[in-house]
Amino acid sequence: MTHDPSRRRLLRGIGAATVGVPLLGWSTGCTFTEPGTGAPKGSVLDRGRDQGYLKVAIFNEPPYTKLEVDGTVTGAEPDVLRAVLKRLGIDDIDGVRIEYDAMIPALKSGQVDVIAAGLFMKQSRCSEVAYTEPVIVSTxxxxxxxxxxxxxxxxxxxxxxxxxxxxxxxxxxxxxxxxxxxxxxxxxxxxxxxxxxxxxxxxxxxxxxxxxxxxxxxxxxxxxxxxxTDPVEDAPATGSGAAFEQSQTDDVAEYNDELAKFKQTSDFDELMDKWGFDADAARNATTEELCKAEG
Known part of the structure; x- marks a missing residue:
């Protein structure tokens, strides 16, 4: 299949998937995973460099993620992901709209390569996926x-x-x-x-x-x-970063190295300001801290 990196298309048809309903296997670029066989093996970043993009689970919840009428995927999380991946030699992302409760199953089954949807860190999720360092902190x-x-x-x-x-x-x-x-x-x-x-x-x-x-x-x-209302005082601290399949520890480390560099640039500040987030809050938060949230 020919991929046009200038067209950040939304791959429709998986948005209705929910836990308990199998997601159908499908092919994009050079990667194919049969339902139930698990995520593809090997480096996801290398796969992205080979095919020119990564498949990304998103939702339509501005300012975290936003779907334009032409299928363009944007928002704070996808924009940061796209910027860091470009620094790592991956041209673009393909967004797949998936309900929140189906995102981790989709990642584990290989339907997507990464989640960038404001999927907030908490104990149960952190035990199932490998989160990068935070890019947004929220109330x-x-x-x-x-x-x-x-x-x-x-x-x-x-x-x-x-x-x-x-x-x-x-x-x-x-x-x-x-x-x-x-x-x-x-x-x-x-x-x-x-x-x-x-x-x-x-x-x-x-x-x-x-x-x-x-x-x-x-x-x-x-x-x-x-x-x-004002922010809820007795709600736990929340934040998120990109979420990769648990076996991708080397890729997450490589991504985090580049993310740390990107966080120190004015581009990161401008992107956070565009979507209404505090860049310094993201710099000061850690995955270890946010993963302590109950749930």
């Missing part, structure tokens, strides 16, 4: 009806009021926060994406929508039906 907030009638500002507020219904994405970091805090399943409303989360709030099916602060602020720019 969590609630989307609530105007005036915040239920006064929802903390996770403890949710625990104290069993009538509250909180919308979260399936397999997302926020669902993990509620589960770790022992918020009953009856209080958790699972929504497909950011749009349906806001719709659940507008329709009264949820009293609040828990999501990263920047994601909610981005949604609020085009929707005045809700307001965004």
């Amino acid at each position: 969590e907030s609630f989307a609530v009806p105007p005036g915040n009638p239920d006064k929802v500002t903390t996770i403890q507020d949710v625990l104290d009021n069993p009538k509250l219904k909180i919308a979260v994405l399936p397999g997302g970091f926020e669902e993990g926060i509620l589960i770790s805090a022992k918020v009953p399943e009856s209080q958790r409303v699972i929504v497909r994406d950011n749009v349906t989360g806001v719709e659940a709030l507008e329709a009264g099916r949820a009293d609040a929508f828990l999501l990263p602060t920047l994601s909610l602020e981005g949604l609020a720019k085009d929707n005045d039906s809700f307001e965004v």
Whole structure:
């Protein structure tokens, strides 16, 4: 198959995959993996240099990831990944839209080479994938009806009021926060994406929508039906980097070396500023620290 690195295309058709539903094997460039056979062996970076790109699991959640109407993949995570890979001799990335709870299975099965989607680090995920050093550090907030009638500002507020219904994405970091805090399943409303989360709030099916602060602020720019709370004080520190298959330890080390150099450039500061993140927060955070988050 001919690959056009100037066309950062979105490979559609896998977005509906979820845990428990097998992902179909498919071929791009020179790599093919049958379902269930696991990720291809050998260096993923060498494979990327050979074929000119890597297949990347993403979502459509600005500012972490963003899908343009022409299929262009951008956002803070993919942009950093693309910049570092170019420094490593890999021309481009191909984005595959996958639900959060299906990303790690897709990585393990070889459907994608790497995850760059704001898949926040926590203990369970860090035990399954090899994360690079962080590129973004984030806070969590609630989307609530105007005036915040239920006064929802903390996770403890949710625990104290069993009538509250909180919308979260399936397999997302926020669902993990509620589960770790022992918020009953009856209080958790699972929504497909950011749009349906806001719709659940507008329709009264949820009293609040828990999501990263920047994601909610981005949604609020085009929707005045809700307001965004201050960062949730009792939510754990969150952040993410690219996630590789666990066997790729040498590649992760090579990537981290180049990422560390890129973090010291003005290009990194400009990229972080473009998407609303603090470059110094990313420089000061570590994978070891963020992987201590429960869940």
